[in-house]
Amino acid sequence: MATNRTFTMIKPDAVKNGHIGAILEKITASGFNIVAMKYTQLSKRDAEQFYAIHSERPFFGELVEFMTSGPIVAAILEKDNAVDDFRTLIGATNPEEAAEGTIRKLFATSIGENAVHGSDSDENAAIEGSFHFSGREIF
Ligand code: DAT
Numbered sequence: 001m002a003t004n005r006t007f008t009m010i011k012p013d014a015v016k017n018g019h020i021g022a023i024l025e026k027i028t029a030s031g032f033n034i035v036a037m038k039y040t041q042l043s044k045r046d047a048e049q050f051y052a053i054h055s056e057r058p059f060f061g062e063l064v065e066f067m068t069s070g071p072i073v074a075a076i077l078e079k080d081n082a083v084d085d086f087r088t089l090i091g092a093t094n095p096e097e098a099a100e101g102t103i104r105k106l107f108a109t110s111i112g113e114n115a116v117h118g119s120d121s122d123e124n125a126a127i128e129g130s131f132h133f134s135g136r137e138i139f
């Protein structure tokens with residue numbers, strides 16, 4: 001089951017800039033089904049835990065501050081090959097390097113404020129999905 005699911009967040013920059021609708025439209029038009037979704041805001045502890053793997057990186061403080069700066073949309077998406085196909089749809093971490101037509105190319109502001117998150121493996125998709133959703137919130 002985990003193999004056809006990925007986890008995403010529409011990050012605070014994209015929410016503030018009014019891109020929730022356009023991003024969800026792109027996601028569903030690309031064949032992903034939304035199986036869980038919520039509008040929420042990360043606490044400092046949530047963000048530190050979610051991004052724990054980056055805790056030694058120089059940008060960690062900035063990342064936590066940004067990710068807690070406003071509301072986000074969190075969602076679990078389903079599609080064949082969900083993790084890889086979604087990484088393709090969002091584009092490179094740095095929007096300047098992201099391919100034309102990708103979500104980050106279209107909507108991201110900078111490498112730090114890059115509009116969307118996408119899980120990087122099936123294992124992390126499952127961990128990240130359960131970080132935000134209980135079983136009865138997933139349809
Ligand atoms: P991705 O979100 O593409 O998986 P990542 O896992 O390497 O990228 O990093 C997580 C987030 O951290 C990324 O979306 C934005 C921020 N980040 C990464 N590299 C950065 C950098 N060099 N400067 C500032 N923020 C950075």
Ligand code: MG
Pocket residue numbers: 118120
């Ligand atoms: Mg990553």
